[in-house]
Amino acid sequence: MIEISNLTKTFSDSVVLNNLSLVVEKGEVLGFLGPNGAGKSTTMRILTGFLSANKGTIKVNGQDLESNAVDVKKMIGYLPEGAPSYGDMTVISFMKFIGEIRGYKGDELSERINYVLGLVDLQGVSLQAIETLSKGYKRRVGLAQAIIHDPQILLLDEPTDGLDPNQKQQVRALIKSLSKDKIVVISTHILEEVTSVCTRAVIISQGRIVADGTPAELESKSRYHNAVTIKLLRPYDISEDLLELKEEFSIETIGNSSGYCVVSEKGESLFTSVSAIAYRKNWPIKEVFATRGQLEDVFSKLTQGAQ
Amino acid sequence: MNMISIIFRREFANYFATPLAYIFVVIFLITNGIFTFELGGFYARGQADLLPFFSFHPWLYLFMVPALAMALWADERKSGTIELLLTLPINLHHAVLGKFAAAWALMGVALVLTFPIWVTVNYLGEPDNGVIAGAYIGSWLMSGGFLAIGSCMSATTKNSVIAFVLTVSLCFVFIVIGSPILLDSFPQWIPQFFVDSFAALGFLTHYDSVSKGVLDIRDILFFGVFIFAWLFASGVVIEIKKAN
Structure with missing residues (x-):
């Protein structure tokens, strides 16, 4: 020891x-x-x-x-x-x-x-x-x-x-x-x-x-831990459909308008509810997955301004 | 003791793993020959002794020993191996003594290899071999004094050239301190006591009698204490400087 x-x-x-x-x-x-x-x-x-x-x-x-x-x-x-x-x-x-x-x-x-x-x-x-x-x-x-x-x-x-x-x-x-x-x-x-x-x-x-x-x-301390990443086949605005979500969340666009990242403000898992909405609203989905937090995010969050 | 001997063996073997030891010894022997025969007038004197050989040693050591000592610690610090060495389960003094002893042993080897001149003088006449043996020991002791200064100077810097220059300068100071030219230049009003104690710090004061074969315990003691003091200082400097 x-x-x-x-x-x-x-x-x-x-x-x-x-x-x-x-x-x-x-x-x-x-x-x-x-x-x-x-x-x-x-x-x-x-x-x-x-x-x-x-x-x-x-x-x-x-x-x-x-x-x-x-x-x-x-x-x-x-x-x-x-x-x-x-x-x-x-x-x-x-x-x-x-x-x-x-x-x-x-x-x-x-x-x-x-x-x-x-x-x-x-x-x-x-x-x-x-x-x-x-x-x-x-x-x-x-x-x-x-x-x-x-x-x-x-x-x-x-x-x-x-x-x-x-x-x-x-x-x-x-x-x-x-x-x-x-x-x-x-x-x-x-x-x-x-x-x-x-x-x-x-x-x-x-x-x-x-x-x-x-x-x-x-x-899991990363902001993106449990966030849902969605990639679509063609541009489609998902923000209106997502108003149904009970959890607090924010949406970030990835690249052009056919990719999104839905981030829970409290770090809850959104995957089940978001994918249910996606299915119901018939989004033109290419891929949907839950994001794992990256150590990089945590690292830079905690050590930023240190240099 | 065991740790010192392990470090000693590594260092000593390393001198021979590189061309360093060979070049050092060869140059030492050549310059010794030039000094003794050309400048010292070995034959012309017509005396069966090695005085011309030994009397040049302080000046020969002035350049040869710093060249050997400069890398002792400077290289360890430059290459970062000092961190490896000092995080092994040893004490600092093991490393200081082991390294010093290895360099001093190489000086010993170089001195032993001057034996042809001893053979020559025995062939030509009947020298007092006791005097010669004493002078060899004295010369080796003096080289230890130079080396100890070099060990300390090498610890002060990462740059071995700087270590070399510092060592040469300091060794020069300790040679001239005992020289008559300097001592005669003291003004009359300075008490003789001071002049004597000042002169007692010089190498020549102690080496002159030793090289004539007078192996006085006080001279041996001087070199012993001198070496110890500079090695102790090496340890202190390493402790202070190792982080930089």
Whole structure:
């Protein structure tokens, strides 16, 4: 369990983290969201003991980070932003170095390295210098060093940044498979990542938490959650027919006059009643569907004006 | 200790994984040869000792050691690996000592590889090998002092060229502090005590006797404390600067 309480961090005169408190339980995959400069990386860096906070405490599995830094660091696997690694080293010698620092020796060390390189599919390039590898491979080297000691806590700062769509899929699948009985914190600004891997999402803006819930809960905060999208074969004015609706609503046109979005003002589901009217009034329908809220909407609503 | 040795081994192996170690050692040996034989008049002196060899070391180190030290921390910060290194379960002093020790060991290797000159002088005459051994140790200690300054300067910046220039300048200061030219220029009214303590900070004050084979415990202590102080300062600077 990670307990962050009242974390405050200032750089010269700007406040990066403002009294941030957060508890992450075992088994959670936490998506840590926020616009650039919101304090995501700073939080990660404080959590890993790289930076120290001005105020506040962090406890990891009951141990205080400040007084037991080395013990806490042993429990954590960390992929820093940009996945830095020693470019001159070969993949295998780099992994050996990290493994030794993590306390492995001899056969056990080679076993761990083989296992982890297999997991991230790096065996083919294990004898190459890291600087000669492509971005995707470098990222995987970063992931491999973070998981070599099977950490209870995995902190990944933008793990899929700059990867191609296939590589993103691979990395996400890997994170999912690793997340059992662990705490995984992923900082990202790619929202689809949160929906696909995370069990919980926290949005921070200007160093404060502005939203905290499951991805589905956050999506439902969107204005367009449960809205009905209607596409017609030819222009037709639906606004008069819709006056029959009991719920409060507003209509937005999509594109030309043959597409509409009916948004409930209170977030109720309108699909059944709207489709009933459509059927009765014989609208020239091409398609009708209920819209799911988009995390993007919630994200920009909550973090707008922050930059 | 274990962590220091793991970091030491990584750093040391890395010098040899790149051309750096080889180029460094070769250039060190060539310049040593030029200094000793051309400028030092090794043969012309007609004496079986290595004084011309050792007396040029402070000036040779002035450029060679900063070149070795400049990347110690500047590169870590530039490439972001400092974040990786310092979030591993180690303490900062493990990293500072491990890196320093690796660079110092490379200096040691370079010094050991000057053995042909020792062979030469033993072939030509009958030198006092105890004096030579003492001078080797003293020279290596002095290179450690230069390196420790370099470690601290390297921690102040992301740019290794800046680190190089800063280190050369500071090392130069510590060389000339003990030089007679500077000491003689002090006005008469300054108490001798001050002049002496000032001179005691200089490398040459301590190295001169060492290079003649007088291995005084105070000189060894000086270099020990000097190295420790600059490494401690490196740690402080890294702590302050690592976030930038």
